[in-house]
Amino acid sequence: MRLRCLLFFLLITFSAVTIQAQSINPNSVDVKSVNVDDLSDAQVMRMIQEMEKRGLSEQQAIALAQARGMSQDQIAKLQQRINEIKLTGGTAAHQIGVGTTMPVESGMTESVKREVDSSSVDQRIFGFSFFNNENLTFEPNINLPVPPSYVLGSGDEILIDVWGVSQQSYNLLIDKNGSINIPNVGPVQVGGLFQEAAQKRIFSKLTSIYSDLKSANPRTFASINVGTVKSIKVNVIGEVFLPGTYTLPGTATAFNALYLSGGPNKDGSFRNIQVIRNGELQATLDVYEFLIKGKSEINVHLSDGDVILVPTYEKRVKVGGEFKRNGIFEAKGEEKISDLVEYAGGFTEDAYTHRIELYRTTSRQRAFKDVLAENYEKIIVQSGDSVFAGTVLERYENKVSIEGAVYRPGNYELTEGLTLKQLIDKADGIREDVFLNRGLVTRLMDDLTLQNITFNVGEVLRGEKDIELKREDMVTISSIDDLREIRTVQIYGEVQYPGEFDYNEDMTLSDLVFKSGGFKESASEAFIEISRRLSYDEAQKAGDKIAHVYQFTISRDLKMNGEDAKFILSPYDQVFVRQSPGYEKKSVVNVFGEVNYAGQFSLTSKKERVSTIIQRAGGLSPNAYAKGAMLTRKVEVSQKVKRLREQLIASDTSLVFDDLGFDVVSIDLEKILKNPGEKEDIFLQDGDELVIPRELQTVKVTGGVLNPLSTSYIDGKGLKHYVQSGGGFSLRAKKGKSYVIYPNGAAASTKSFLFFRSYPKVMPGSEVVVPEKPHKEPLPATAWIAMASALASLSLTIVTIADKMGN
Structure with a gap:
């Protein structure tokens, strides 16, 4: 399509x-x-x-x-x-x-509408978007039947269908003279006639060859319609974006032409658009009638040669505040404030409708005017006016409220003579936990200050006293719990859900353990401790004692015997459930590499050693390199240490902490397996990882050498041999600080005595590290000159002093 x-x-x-x-x-x-x-x-x-x-x-x-x-x-x-x-x-x-x-x-x-440059137009002008809306095109619809009032002219197509006893079809175009030529009938003048009148004239002419059309009981029938309509030319002039001549279908309307021209520009009128035909005013279009009231009849049909004139606007008024439409509206004639309110869609729900602020520009300066509601239909607007509608006050003229220990707290209507007792009754009365000795009415005074009015709730309920309420009064009736510290008990240690719980009257230790989800498997029911703070009377006296401590035994089915069962908890008690002395979490170590059965192993004892785990793993494989075995141990950094590090980094951004999550534990697996149970055969912990590599055949050389590399291990060769493999020491190498890192994580450094150095032994898989001296920037020439000048000055001073002493 x-x-x-x-x-x-x-x-x-x-x-x-x-x-x-x-x-x-x-x-x-x-x-x-x-x-x-x-x-x-x-x-x-x-x-x-x-x-x-x-x-x-x-x-x-x-x-x-x-x-x-x-x-x-x-x-x-x-x-x-x-x-x-x-x-x-x-x-x-x-x-x-x-x-x-x-x-x-x-x-x-x-x-086809051309692009309109509307950047200079104030988008607030009401009606502007009407002719510049992508979703509203006003394209003429030529598929609709032409109306009876359509005036035929040159270029229109007349469709004549005859059926019945006689059958014939004619497609005839109206020529430049306004006639159609019907075969066997001759020319028929229809130009300038309305469609309805033209149909009657053509039908009358057809009866000359189809006489049966006008008989009392015809058997021949005819339909006369307009087919393709002519094109017309209209001129759009005045204050529009794209004035010019436009060719449109004969069914086009004034809005079609205005849309194609972009509509009125920044100075154009939306209220006084004129359609001129044959030099005479044919119609005046008020677009507001269509936009606001939906009157489509103002959209007149155009004829060939029509002129659409858009004059400049007469008045423009700015509208702001609590109107449904804010913007710039056009006014004409003797229109008043009430008309402007209608164009703005009326007031919003929050508008203060009793007064409008009117800002007016006079010939010399600006003026302000209060327009009251009774004058909305009297004040005539002027060009340049600005009107503003304010909002209603955030206050209520007939509202009181009640809160606290009543069944239905909230806002209530202030009726004439409403009293405090009546308001409590409206709120369905007081709750059972009410504090009867005192209530409070907070009243807003005339000068907007607040006043407290106290009352005895019991006296008001008994009818002994009462208070007449006023607008915005706030009544507060407290409960007993509102006036005392929130009462809780706490439980810590080996229970499912440790924490704080609300205190209830007659709560026992078993009740609290039940609320906390019961004991964990690790709990010791034989050693439960309760800490109770000093009573009010005890706290009145200064002393060293700050709490009472009680110890109890409770079974896992939460039963207590004898006097223990009668012990009742008090508010703010703290209960501590200890862990059983012999309870230990399951501990697992990992063994990887060259063992017969690598994987995870559960520790069976706190004193399980490396040698026993190797035995449980099936021993070392034939390719294992025992001297290169490495043990890593999981390290957890506490929250306290983490916070301390964060503070140090905040004060010194150059600090860096490497938190790898583990430490390397140096072991000699070969010695451990030869002498199991000795001090080298250390105890294992949960999370330990033991890695046994294959025998390595290389040595790595890094640091201050000319060519860092990895080279083959040669039995019996020392550190210098491997350094020479890397091209020897560099100029900044610190030879006396060279050290070796062994495969198991241990390290050995170079030892010096007088002029002799003893380099550490190198093993397969080792890393030889030669530290370097820090790089120093050379002194610039200006520094050397300054030093020379200082020395010269010093020498001159010494010579002078020496001469004085000689004299």
């Missing part, structure tokens, strides 16, 4: 091609003479791109094209070209740049 709609836009391209080929005035272009074969693929593609922005149907496009005189043969060719380009994308030989602008004739092509 979208592709077929492009037929309408071909008129633009036809005009462009003809203008480029003939270099003639656009108004003289004959679309009938354009050959579709002369169009390039790029021009057809341009039509596709432009027409995708419109929404014309296939029938509209064909009708408009036929109205311009294009033949069915040309339409068929264009449809074929479009289908080919849709499939192939067009040929490069015919394409033009995307930004190429094609001339547009002032004919039917003007029904």
